[in-house]
Amino acid sequence: MAEISHVSPLAPGTFPELPEIKGARFASVAAGVKYSDRLDVMLAHLAPGTVMTGVFTKSATRSAAVLDCQEKIGVDNDKGAAILVNAGNANAFTGKNGVSATKAVTNAVAKALQLPENRVFSSSTGVIGEPLPHDRITSKLAELTNTLSEDGLASAAEAIRTTDTFSKGAYRTIFTPNGPVKIAGIAKGSGMIAPDMATMLVYIFTDGKIARPALQAMLSDLNEKTFNSITVDSDTSTSDTLLLAATGQSGVDVEGDDKFRDALHQVMLELAHLVVRDGEGATKFVEIEVTGAASSPDARTHALAIANSPLVKTAIAGEDPNWGRVVMAIGKSGAGADRDRLTIRFGDILVAEAGWVSPSYTEEAGAQYMTNETIKISVDLGLGEGLSTVWTCDLTHGYITINADYRS
Amino acid sequence: MAEISHVSPLAPGTFPELPEIKGARFASVAAGVKYSDRLDVMLAHLAPGTVMTGVFTKSATRSAAVLDCQEKIGVDNDKGAAILVNAGNANAFTGKNGVSATKAVTNAVAKALQLPENRVFSSSTGVIGEPLPHDRITSKLAELTNTLSEDGLASAAEAIRTTDTFSKGAYRTIFTPNGPVKIAGIAKGSGMIAPDMATMLVYIFTDGKIARPALQAMLSDLNEKTFNSITVDSDTSTSDTLLLAATGQSGVDVEGDDKFRDALHQVMLELAHLVVRDGEGATKFVEIEVTGAASSPDARTHALAIANSPLVKTAIAGEDPNWGRVVMAIGKSGAGADRDRLTIRFGDILVAEAGWVSPSYTEEAGAQYMTNETIKISVDLGLGEGLSTVWTCDLTHGYITINADYRS
Numbered sequence: 001m002a003e004i005s006h007v008s009p010l011a012p013g014t015f016p017e018l019p020e021i022k023g024a025r026f027a028s029v030a031a032g033v034k035y036s037d038r039l040d041v042m043l044a045h046l047a048p049g050t051v052m053t054g055v056f057t058k059s060a061t062r063s064a065a066v067l068d069c070q071e072k073i074g075v076d077n078d079k080g081a082a083i084l085v086n087a088g089n090a091n092a093f094t095g096k097n098g099v100s101a102t103k104a105v106t107n108a109v110a111k112a113l114q115l116p117e118n119r120v121f122s123s124s125t126g127v128i129g130e131p132l133p134h135d136r137i138t139s140k141l142a143e144l145t146n147t148l149s150e151d152g153l154a155s156a157a158e159a160i161r162t163t164d165t166f167s168k169g170a171y172r173t174i175f176t177p178n179g180p181v182k183i184a185g186i187a188k189g190s191g192m193i194a195p196d197m198a199t200m201l202v203y204i205f206t207d208g209k210i211a212r213p214a215l216q217a218m219l220s221d222l223n224e225k226t227f228n229s230i231t232v233d234s235d236t237s238t239s240d241t242l243l244l245a246a247t248g249q250s251g252v253d254v255e256g257d258d259k260f261r262d263a264l265h266q267v268m269l270e271l272a273h274l275v276v277r278d279g280e281g282a283t284k285f286v287e288i289e290v291t292g293a294a295s296s297p298d299a300r301t302h303a304l305a306i307a308n309s310p311l312v313k314t315a316i317a318g319e320d321p322n323w324g325r326v327v328m329a330i331g332k333s334g335a336g337a338d339r340d341r342l343t344i345r346f347g348d349i350l351v352a353e354a355g356w357v358s359p360s361y362t363e364e365a366g367a368q369y370m371t372n373e374t375i376k377i378s379v380d381l382g383l384g385e386g387l388s389t390v391w392t393c394d395l396t397h398g399y400i401t402i403n404a405d406y407r408s
Numbered sequence: 409m410a411e412i413s414h415v416s417p418l419a420p421g422t423f424p425e426l427p428e429i430k431g432a433r434f435a436s437v438a439a440g441v442k443y444s445d446r447l448d449v450m451l452a453h454l455a456p457g458t459v460m461t462g463v464f465t466k467s468a469t470r471s472a473a474v475l476d477c478q479e480k481i482g483v484d485n486d487k488g489a490a491i492l493v494n495a496g497n498a499n500a501f502t503g504k505n506g507v508s509a510t511k512a513v514t515n516a517v518a519k520a521l522q523l524p525e526n527r528v529f530s531s532s533t534g535v536i537g538e539p540l541p542h543d544r545i546t547s548k549l550a551e552l553t554n555t556l557s558e559d560g561l562a563s564a565a566e567a568i569r570t571t572d573t574f575s576k577g578a579y580r581t582i583f584t585p586n587g588p589v590k591i592a593g594i595a596k597g598s599g600m601i602a603p604d605m606a607t608m609l610v611y612i613f614t615d616g617k618i619a620r621p622a623l624q625a626m627l628s629d630l631n632e633k634t635f636n637s638i639t640v641d642s643d644t645s646t647s648d649t650l651l652l653a654a655t656g657q658s659g660v661d662v663e664g665d666d667k668f669r670d671a672l673h674q675v676m677l678e679l680a681h682l683v684v685r686d687g688e689g690a691t692k693f694v695e696i697e698v699t700g701a702a703s704s705p706d707a708r709t710h711a712l713a714i715a716n717s718p719l720v721k722t723a724i725a726g727e728d729p730n731w732g733r734v735v736m737a738i739g740k741s742g743a744g745a746d747r748d749r750l751t752i753r754f755g756d757i758l759v760a761e762a763g764w765v766s767p768s769y770t771e772e773a774g775a776q777y778m779t780n781e782t783i784k785i786s787v788d789l790g791l792g793e794g795l796s797t798v799w800t801c802d803l804t805h806g807y808i809t810i811n812a813d814y815r816s
Binding site: 057059060061062092093094095096097098127128129310311314315317318320323324327328330331332333335336337338339340342352354355356357394395396397399400401403404 | 465467468469470500501502503504505506535536537718719722723725726728731732735736738739740741743744745746747748750760762763764765802803804805807808809811812
């Protein structure tokens, strides 16, 4: 597999100081699932009373671990829970053996932590189609359970990496009349999804107190505006998983609290942006904002057509203010558009309006803007109130090198 | 703009000896629309009695010439017709000026050839958003009309090129009890479509005799299996145009003749494959065949998901038999699939079946197969009778170089 030695130029300088979440403990270990000499398995233990919610890939070829999580996620149980994640092997497209490997791992965790089997969730990320050496994981369970600690989340963020060039974490603390509530999350992903080595996995923990249906609804809704609004290469993983655990141990009821919702939104958005910033070969962070569409789904269709267009993405890589390619992407998206009502802006620069290039636009100004590391393309369709924002990166030689130049 | 000096490694050795089509005459000229010192405008004159049919891009931001063709194509008139094409400027997203530029060109041709205005069709291909210098074209009309000849089709294939690395032509002759019928066509396109410089344009001529509704129905149907079944980068042009002119001058009625239909299908398929073979940066010609889908639209959705996946295309570029990425593309397509009923073949090699890699498959055999210049990936979904075949090319550093490394 490709060994990428450099860190993404879009990486943040440091990993944040994640707060401890009461009721959530973490351990990581080097189990040699595929990699040697690095952390590759993480275990999270959630105290009794924890509410578990999640969203998962819609892929028709999703992995055994995803199918197993989906079966378990809607069930209430107050005996606690656990999450086990391995990197290096996706246990996807491995037939019946894949199902039994997932069962072997989750049942062993259930036994070790004295949890019901349907309260152990797992994820596997890495190579597709190879049998998961589950005994390498289960043989490390004693070491994992013996080292669980509330300050283990940063190591967990390291353990779940595959082709990621940096660890990804984010947190928020809100202050309420009844005390503080903390949210901390980690993510992995490098490509919106390279199925070999870059599945997106996200784990978020909070000590807020909230019932499962309310938390699941909030998570699903915010997911649309965050993780479902990023794209690196339009490809979708067989293993994408987002789990949110609420231990309730702050004692603060956050159901219906807009501040909690906002904080969760911010943590999710920050993690989603970090995944884009680690996009394979990325050199530019790109925001596409579409307004004035006939409907918001139409706006989203246009935004994703622009964000996924290889020609738009290569133009951005080449620092080329090629607004003609934006027009092309809007035209091909299939959603409603009227050429003569389009307005296109690069940053604050008015590029095109009323069906043609703006009289005030100069190629020099456009080219200067495109040298920025963060690029914003705004499109107003002039048709209605629909709007959508998505985030992506450019398409560079680095992407080809990572995905074509090395045999996996 | 990018100057690509090499010819595609997938180019055929020679341009075919296209037959003359009685009733169709061609002329080409160097008008300096954008390029200098090369043919960039072609004129076709079709004799009275010619039937014109066509299919066009569905883009919502299509060009003035396309909109003009669409208005005219459904009208019958026995006074003859003309097609004028310029390369170097797409006259797309040029507002009201674009509409009047198209009108200026087509009306001048109508006057020069004494044709009704609604019998002159035009196409423009090249840069988006720049005003078309239509006087450079109209000033050459006398030269064009004076040099019209039945053997001018090969030069026309040269004149309509933009980033194409070779001219594209194909023909078939069928023999009927009433005499021979000829079909000859030319195409341009290099990318399924780079809107700057690689719009797909196709012009096919036959001396067969057939009524417009029957010919239009045949063309639209065959278009789905040929030009609408190729993709280079999933991007769609603002200017794609396919015109088919039947002069009737063979005197042979071909309505309902399966041999004629087959021959037209072959000419269209050959031209479509030539466009893929000139795909930007292409080093592999790839056929994706999907069978056993619940329906043929489902099969097409899967086939295009595979053909458009950047991860599948980069794997092919890297000669990597990465069948996991094929599984991923099927999973993400949104059409019906059952992981455990999938069969995947690379050429004749059985790669995966029953939800896992085939016991007979070896990486060595897969890797050896991927070194071929022509790659066939077959997927059987095991669900029904739906089938679809599409053609594409790989995604290489060459594509990035063409589209990102140079300012357009």
